[in-house]
Every structure is written in structure tokens, then in C-alpha cells.
Amino acid sequence: MDIVLLDGYSLNADLTWSKLSNLGNCTFYDQTPVDDTEEIIKRIDNAEIVITHKTPLRNEVLKQVPNLKYIGIMGTGYDVVDIESAHQHDIIVTNVPTYGTDAVAQFTFSLLLEVTGQVGLHNQLIHEGKWSKVPDFTFWDKPLYELKGKTLGLIGYGRIAQKVAELGHAFSMNIIFYNHRPKEVNVPWIKQVPLDELLRQSDVISLHVIQTPDTINLINKETISKMKKNVIILNTARGKLINETDIAEALNNDRIYALATDVVSKEPISEDNPLLTAKNCYITPHIAWAPLETRERLLEITVNNLKSYLTGTPTNVI
Known part of the structure; x- marks a missing residue:
């Protein structure tokens, strides 16, 4: 059975593919040009x-690889695959929904603590000699900010958001959330609110x-206009959620x-x-998911x- 891995480098610069190699005849590529449909088709063969x-797998690819029966996405988000086209071509698609919950939540707070605590900036200034030259201790x-009492x-409000909520609560923050489908909340310190109310309060x-x-x-001129002037926005989800020109x-x-x-x-x-x-x-290069x-x-x-x-019992199917 032929298995093709299209872009393994970012995941596996320091790991081994041996467990995958044991499952079939594997061909590994470090990177595949994401905009080159012909090359993607050629590599899948x-x-x-x-x-x-x-590496994106759109309809123009999937309709030209008739032997393809299974796509495994190495990640939680599945926008990289045209799911409707995959279903039309009887291709099973799976993802990995829970692997990065703790790491991404941790990184979300790393971003917030950098904005409010300015550790990186002051470390740099000290190494540049500024502390040695000031008259005081x-x-x-x-500006530096406390998180206590902030909303x-x-x-x-999926798994990662719930973990971020726990971290926020540990910092004595007030926690609110909006979800497109109402969710049951089992703790007294969190409140579910409409989106406009969240934008106004946070x-x-x-x-x-x-x-x-x-x-x-989702974050654009209109939604920004409803926010507090001093709001901090964090994004560890997807870049296209934000209109970058507007923000x-x-x-x-x-x-x-x-x-x-x-x-x-x-x-x-x-x-x-x-x-x-x-x-x-503050921009980091998509590394929230990347701890070893x-x-x-x-x-x-x-x-x-x-x-x-x-074995005929697929799991984590989209």
C-alpha cells in the first residue's frame, strides 16, 4: 500500500517516521509547493x-487522483482539505483534534503575558546596557499591566478556549465567552454572552x-468599533479570522x-x-503547536x- 506524506519537515525535524513507515510503502517529502497543483497531483500519483x-488538497487535486481513499491531516484545523469534494470522491478525511490543547493554551497566555509584562523588551534593553545607565534601581x-480584575x-469555547479560561481564572480575571452554539457551563466563574456584549466588555x-x-x-472595522479602546486581541487560531488591514x-x-x-x-x-x-x-511564526x-x-x-x-474502524473522521 502506497503512503505519501506531502510536508513532514515542520513536524518532524527531530522525530522519526518509523511507526508510519511500518504501515506501508512510504514516500516522504519535506515540503510540497502549496500553489503548484500539478506537482501535488504528481506526488500523490x-x-x-x-x-x-x-499542503492544500482542493477539488482540482482530488478529482485527478482516483486511487486516493484516505487523507490524514496532521493537525486540528481541516481548512487545508476541501471536505465536500473529499466526500464526493468517497475519501475518508481524519484530523487530530486534541493533541495541542495544553500547548496552545499555554502559548496564548505567553502572548498575553508578553504584552502586559514586556519581558522581551526589557531583557533586550538590559543587554543593551540601559539598566547600567539609569540613576534608580x-x-x-x-506600560505594565496586572491581569487581576480584567475581563x-x-x-x-472548544477545548483550547476552555483551558485558556482556566488559566485566566487562575490569574483572577473575569471570564466570559461567546460560542455560535450555546454551551452548558458547569463552573460559576464563567459567563456565556452574545458576541456584541463580549466585544463591549472585554x-x-x-x-x-x-x-x-x-x-x-471576524475581526474587522465594524467589530473593532464595538471594542474598548485599550483592548488586547490574541489570535492562536487562524490568520484569516482577522482583517489585517483593518486591525x-x-x-x-x-x-x-x-x-x-x-x-x-x-x-x-x-x-x-x-x-x-x-x-x-506582536507576531510569532505559528509555533503554539510546536513543543516537542x-x-x-x-x-x-x-x-x-x-x-x-x-483495520476498518476509522476514528477522528471529519
Whole structure:
């Protein structure tokens, strides 16, 4: 059985593919050009099984690979695959829904603590010699903020958001959330609210929804206009949830205080992305998912998904 892995490098620069290799005749590619449909089709060829991380599999690909029966997505988000087309071509698609909950929640708070505590900036200034030159025992070059008593608004309330809520509660924040479908809440310290109310109340807004036609550009001029002027926006979900032009303008005009994001609309980031020149904008290169332990877990579940498919009992099917 032929198995093709289209883009393994980012996951597996320091891990081993041996468990996957044991399941069939494997061909591994470090990267596959995401915009080259012909090359993607050529690499899949007659394989029955394809594993992808970020290489897109759209209808124009799926309709030309008739032997393909299974797509394993190495990740939680599944916007990389045209799910409707896959269903039409009787292709099973699986993902890995729970591997990164703790890591992404941890990173979400890393972004927030960087904005409010300015650790990186002051570490840099000290190494540049500034502390040695001040007359007092301390100095700070940007405002520092306590989280206690601030309102953390979560847009989306899946596993990661729930973990972020727990961390926010541990910091004595007030926690509210909006979810497109109402969710049962079993703790007294969190409140479910409509989206407009969340936008008005929140000192910090954290995005935890998948990318769909309804969530693309969720953060835009209109929604920004409903927020507090000093709001901090966090995004560890998908870059296209934010209209980058609108939020860059809001940052530069002091309409919002800060954006801290691990994702952008096009990755790697384009040199002309407006966020690169926006004030008080913190950008990391899509690494919330990348701790070693998290990637080990992701690889293990990816292999187990394939094993389940091969035994006729597929799991984590989209």
C-alpha cells in the first residue's frame, strides 16, 4: 500500500517516521509547493493514502487522483482539505483534534503575558546596557499591566478556549465567552454572552474558532468599533479570522492597544503584510503547536488514525 506524506519537515525535524513507515510503502517529502497543483497531483500519483500538514488538497487535486481513499491531516484545523469534494470522491478525511490543547493554551497566555509584562523588551534593553545607565534601581520603557480584575473574552469555547479560561481564572480575571452554539457551563466563574456584549466588555479578546466562511474577517472595522479602546486581541487560531488591514489601521490610530498573534493570513508572512509595520503588534511564526511533547503526541495520533482506518474502524473522521 502506497503512503505519501506531502510536508513532514515542520513536524518532524527531530522525530522519526518509523511507526508510519511500518504501515506501508512510504514516500516522504519535506515540503510540497502549496500553489503548484500539478506537482501535488504528481506526488500523490496512485497512492491510496496521503498525509498532509499544510499542503492544500482542493477539488482540482482530488478529482485527478482516483486511487486516493484516505487523507490524514496532521493537525486540528481541516481548512487545508476541501471536505465536500473529499466526500464526493468517497475519501475518508481524519484530523487530530486534541493533541495541542495544553500547548496552545499555554502559548496564548505567553502572548498575553508578553504584552502586559514586556519581558522581551526589557531583557533586550538590559543587554543593551540601559539598566547600567539609569540613576534608580529600576526602569520601564512601556506600560505594565496586572491581569487581576480584567475581563477575558473568548470567541469560541472548544477545548483550547476552555483551558485558556482556566488559566485566566487562575490569574483572577473575569471570564466570559461567546460560542455560535450555546454551551452548558458547569463552573460559576464563567459567563456565556452574545458576541456584541463580549466585544463591549472585554479587556482581552482571544480567538478560538475554526476558519469558515462565517469566521473569515471576524475581526474587522465594524467589530473593532464595538471594542474598548485599550483592548488586547490574541489570535492562536487562524490568520484569516482577522482583517489585517483593518486591525493595522486600528493599532496605528490607537483604537486598540495591542494585537498578539501566532498566525497570519498567508504563511510564511508576506513582506507587505500590514501587521509588520503596525504599532504594538506582536507576531510569532505559528509555533503554539510546536513543543516537542506536543509534536510527539500529534505524530502518535496521526499514526493511530491511519491504523484505525486500515483495520476498518476509522476514528477522528471529519
